[in-house]
Amino acid sequence: MLDIKNGVQKLDHCASVLKAIAHPLRIAIIELLEEHEKLSVSEIHEKLGVEQAVASHHLGILKNKGVLISYRDGKNMRYELKHRQIIQIIEIMDRCSSI
Amino acid sequence: MLDIKNGVQKLDHCASVLKAIAHPLRIAIIELLEEHEKLSVSEIHEKLGVEQAVASHHLGILKNKGVLISYRDGKNMRYELKHRQIIQIIEIMDRCSSI
DNA sequence: ATTTTGTATTAATGTATATACATATGATAT
């Protein structure tokens, strides 16, 4: 994805990434990956108590939008945060607790 | 809104506020209010070149989710950021430019 | 080559969100 964006493109892109993050399960995934660095789909599906297909689906969305990266490790896929700073977004939300 | 939230509630709430922010026009509004502190609906509708009803609609969404506050000032409504830290969310997104 | 384990995709349905336009409400001035 190109780095030079005009105003409208920048807004659209920023909105679409934020929209990807703005889902309870996906926030939970991001928080898990803050603690654990790299996790497989099944680890996430177990830790969060959601079906495997659901975990994979939401991981796919986060990866598509560039929030996560993934690579194969044997029969597992390992997912991790592309930019650890993304965690700060959730921290800010927590801090604005009266929101 | 209560401050004590269990895990699921916290995730849901965080997601719903982020979802409110995750829209190009609403991000533009937040950025405007970073520069200007207090703005009326018509100032926003002029500065952003969108219809009055559109501006009011999106301001309403941001207010509902607690991102903005508003008060009447004569025949105008003035909107401002409830928590200026919200701006940092957009700054983080900008910084993760490769996303 | 078949089975097992881990992951991704598809299709179907329901729900939510966006957009555009028209109209209503509220405050002020005349």
Next chain:
DNA sequence: ATATCATATGTATATACATTAATACAAAAT
């Protein structure tokens, strides 16, 4: 009281998202 300016709401249509369940694909082990 009514006209005007500023803001909000309602309705309709289109689009996008979420959710579930079933199924396909990929790698490894037997």
